Amino acid sequence: MDLSVLDRLKWLQQQQLVSPEFLQIIGSDGREELKRVETYLGNNNDELQSFRHFQEFGPDYDTIDGCISRTSSFHMEPVKNNEDNRAIALHNKRKLEGKTEQREKKKKIKAEDETESSMKGKSNMSNTETSSEIQKPDYIHVRARRGEATDRHSLAERARREKISKKMKCLQDIVPGCNKVTGKAGMLDEIINYVQSLQQQVEFLSMKLSVINPELESHIDELSAKQFQAYFTGLPEAVSKQSMMADFRYFPLHQQGSLDYSVINANQTTSLGAKDQTSSSWETNSQCLYNSFRTDSVSNFFSLK
């Protein structure tokens, strides 16, 4: 530990958080007690790390969060997904439970389900001093961090922020190149840029499509249906008609007019499951596509090729 016990004690006194009981315990066990108290910290390791790097402290520094244990706890969820082994130590230290139970209040929040949270259950919070564990299975317990306010709003906010950071981690897996940037702001910027670039790509490709098709009338004969299928790599070769029909039923009408049932009827007349039949359906589709774009105008897209 970087900070000495006495220094921390002084800080505690300044903040008027200390009960004489706590002082006694601090005085007697010293470092061991503090170590045990450390294991009580929740899953946010960032704060703990910032705490570790402190060399001096005073009432004016702002990363006191995570410094000193609070007398109340507010369980979010059982600390299972913590990579740090402190969480495991937390579960294993029963001795800790015995001592700190007396000082801690547990705030219970009734929740509808575990992910949805504590926000909705604000009205059901009550302070109880218990030494027992969770009584009802649908309560959510969130453990407060050291140096943090224990009123219901900030706890709920912390729970909400954790939810958001969890979801941002999921987003991080999806967006490529997000691993290098650390911190929420940078990651969010990356995500925003990615979405913008995807939308620009869609626009670009639609421009390309609008230009490319008029020139292709001469190429219709060359392009066989099997080639067309191969362009969608990963597509199953036999597109089953049931899936197509299911899609049509779900979205009965297209937004720009009535559905072109001639295409569907052509599919229906062919037999199911035969490869050449499905290829002929693609053929009709692609021919419809080519016939749709007839124009004489030449756009500036030639330069882009």
Next chain:
Amino acid sequence: MASADKTINTDVPEKDVFAIHFLQSLSNLRTQNLFNSPDTTNYRVRKIKKAAYVSMARAAGGTSRLWSRALLRRATKGNNKIVRFPRKKRKVTWKISSKRRRSDQRAPVVEEAAERLRNLVPGGGGMETSKLMEETAHYIKCLSMQVKVMQCLVDGLSPK
């Protein structure tokens, strides 16, 4: 494309579903007789882009996602006999705006970026930040799928 997220379900259907919907919409464009005599290329481009987005919204799950619902609603402004929106129990709107007012105090860094995201993702205006993140994840997956489909199409149709 199955999702690996355990917390959020962001499953997106396979590429062929997107392809089918897109080709369908493109073939429907021709019934409108647009392309015989378009006034400008821009007009055609916009129509194709709109068709791409709408087909993507349909392929990705119709009205079961907030962003797709907002997209479809935007596309069918006047004549809404086309898409059926399931009547879900809606929260009262004043609640959403009150959440918004408080959210400015919460982690302003995150909220600024969330505001920008709301402008990008369709339907983002009425969502809370956590819900916005889910929708963004699903939206990104669908967009990338649509881009792949269109890219394949363009490559296939381009002269060799």
